[in-house]
Amino acid sequence: MHIKDFLHRLGHLATNYIQSSENNIRKDVLNASLTAWRVNKFKAEPDVSEKIENLRQALSNNHKVINRLDFGIGIGGKPSLLNLFHQGFPSTVSISKLNRGSSKPEKWAALLFWIAKYKQPSRILELGTCFGISTAYMEYGAGKDAEIDTVDGAEEVLEIAIQNFQYLFPFRKINTYSGSFLEILHKDQIQANKYDITYIDGHHHGMALFKYFNIITELMNAKGILIVDDIHANESMTKSWSEIVKSEQVEYHIDLYQLGIIQLK
Numbered sequence: 001m002h003i004k005d006f007l008h009r010l011g012h013l014a015t016n017y018i019q020s021s022e023n024n025i026r027k028d029v030l031n032a033s034l035t036a037w038r039v040n041k042f043k044a045e046p047d048v049s050e051k052i053e054n055l056r057q058a059l060s061n062n063h064k065v066i067n068r069l070d071f072g073i074g075i076g077g078k079p080s081l082l083n084l085f086h087q088g089f090p091s092t093v094s095i096s097k098l099n100r101g102s103s104k105p106e107k108w109a110a111l112l113f114w115i116a117k118y119k120q121p122s123r124i125l126e127l128g129t130c131f132g133i134s135t136a137y138m139e140y141g142a143g144k145d146a147e148i149d150t151v152d153g154a155e156e157v158l159e160i161a162i163q164n165f166q167y168l169f170p171f172r173k174i175n176t177y178s179g180s181f182l183e184i185l186h187k188d189q190i191q192a193n194k195y196d197i198t199y200i201d202g203h204h205h206g207m208a209l210f211k212y213f214n215i216i217t218e219l220m221n222a223k224g225i226l227i228v229d230d231i232h233a234n235e236s237m238t239k240s241w242s243e244i245v246k247s248e249q250v251e252y253h254i255d256l257y258q259l260g261i262i263q264l265k
């Protein structure tokens, strides 16, 4: 990690508990979700947790090497104009390593489960599928009538996610889109929808986040919930996040350091 980003993260960690959001939370879906998350010791319901965590373990034991187009800048990656909206850099990685480094840890994925459980969305949009771990948590929370659109630029990675969805949810509606976030966000199939929850987990660049936010808020229902991963991954993310939460579309927000959650008006 770049030293400047590291110090920046450290500073935020120190103030995290003080700033943390809970004082601002109202009695609503997010309040209920956070309470359930805490009461359940930061896990989802036991049967859900068992199924998905077994899958996570299987991915972590799989050392097959795959090709991927690496679109985003990961955590600690150095933001630069060069990698802002590029078309992806080819690279190779083992399934095990990618899963350990990219799939949302159980604790945070469980929060997605509880938010979906209490929000009961008709439709969810996810930017950053990877192997589908976070998608699976949201899908179990949302229930069988919800539809999820999930996007990833790395085709071989997405193919594994599709196999995981067929295994976990043979009869459910999880639509996968392969391409860059920006490209897919402009597709008619996405533009025609209204989402109740959107989860952005990939491409940790503040300017990119800002752009996604402006497109996505147009696609969301009133009182929709927007969750952004790694809002303090680097200075540019923190800066964009702090500007975004002041936008007129935002009713209120929660900063959990790892994740930022916005309730729209």
Ligand SMILES: C[S@@+](CC[C@H](N)C(=O)[O-])C[C@H]1O[C@@H](n2cnc3c(N)ncnc32)[C@H](O)[C@@H]1O
Residues within 6 Å of the ligand: 069, 070, 071, 072, 073, 102, 103, 104, 105, 127, 128, 129, 130, 131, 132, 133, 134, 135, 151, 152, 153, 154, 157, 179, 180, 181, 182, 201, 202, 203
């Ligand atoms: C952190 S991983 C997602 C993890 C997943 N949400 C989970 O917790 O199970 C980020 C994913 O986003 C994809 N990604 C990042 N930036 C992208 C972009 N600009 N366009 C398309 N895909 C992108 C990467 O290929 C990667 O698989």
